[in-house]
Amino acid sequence: MAERLVTVPGVIGVLLGGSRARGEHRPESDWDLGVYYRGELDLAALRALAGPEVDVAAPGGWGPWVNGGAWLRVDGVAVDWILRDLDRVEQVWADCRAGRFEVGVQAGHPLGFWSPCYPGEVALGQVLADPTGELADLRRRTASYPSLLRESLISAAWEAEFLVGAAAKGAARADTLYVSLCLSRAVGVLVQAMFAGARRWCLNEKGALAVAETLPSAPACFGPRVRALSGAPGDTVEALTATVARARVLVAETRAALGNSSG
Template sequence: MTSDASFTTHVTQRLAALPGVAAVALGGSRAQGRHRPDSDWDFAVYYRDGFTPDAIRGLGWPGEVSEFGAWGGGVFNGGARLTVEDRAIDLHYRELADVERRLAEAREGRFEVERLMFHLAGVPTYLVVAELAVNRVLFGDLPRPSYPAALRRAAHARWSDDARLTLAYADRAHAAHGHVTDVAGAIGRAACEAAHAVSAGRGEWVTNEKTLLDRAGLRDVDEIAGRLTASTLSGAIADTRALLDGALTASRPN
């Protein structure tokens, strides 16, 4: 098997040669030096007119290649799951016009939250801006944005409100009825929402939820969730609220 450096060069050169591709970036744990030997490889192709999923299929790499929009649209508008030299690759399509629009919105403190599989709190549309900031550019030129002050304020406020409302609804609609599963789900979601707020308040980019609670210092929520019973739901919600409120207050931007 080739070295990691040779493998990265090989994949980058093949992707960069495709019509319409303006840049290629490496993301995920491998871009940040936190990967394990079995970690997959996350690549993104940044493109303008002329790029098509058929160009990826034409590389001849085994796997599944989606059409544009097949992954639900929004910030995840498609990609591929491929195997190259016995290594697993996740490839994301990134249309530069959309990325530039999201960057302009982020600088003004505007964003939306989209539903996405495997994300308890959903995914903010400034995800693509976070990728620009933390991913490693392998080919082409891409903006390398700092965290906009307007986004720090807006995202902290929005995620904080979402976390508090999630807990309030669970207390009102489920706790008194002994709905353990519903309350457990609400606690998990509220914790992730609060963690997004903490990260935004600190000006720390987030690209996934895998280490979100740890980075925000909210892993103690596990202990609260672990002692849920039908008779302890209101107390657990109160304890979660206290934990989250402390972190939200400490991370509120000036």
């Protein structure tokens, strides 16, 4: 399939991503194919390859970051085509090397799409078809985690403390939804910083906690403590206030550990 995809005008190369690329898949896991293109993509040729029963979303059709693609079934197995503008990926990679990142709103990413995911996908993926060698070259370059990005993501962990303060105000009003959202975001910010501290690419929220709790900056019982906060924050002022107090301690411990790991 990858070899056929690179015959489509505009397609530069194809990369296997997701859990299958990392060897962390289950039997039912999807096959995620990153379809890297440049300039104008021949959507008619792409749709002809997918078949008449498949809806191929044009660039931007799935949102500003996941872009577009298609969901296919091949012999009963789910295969996802995920479009990636190679020039944009290169620009994000340049930003990451300079210590810059952004977090965008994107369907399917409840804690936002963190731009370092773009080079991270290449670094952790497997090149399947690459006639020009551009994907292999980019994969080689992204294998080294940028020091300035590491510093930026660790510094950005201040937001977790800010969010806990906001959650305390919600707890005083017994606003369970607001407290839950603040604490989920706070944990997400910490996890991104923890991955960066260990010089590891964090691609999205799925499975991130299971990895984060094994990292050097994880305080004692980080995973169980996060699961307790998320699983039952409470619905009264007293219960929510106690949850926020536990979250405040966890955030402080994690930030302290990240500070000790910086440099």
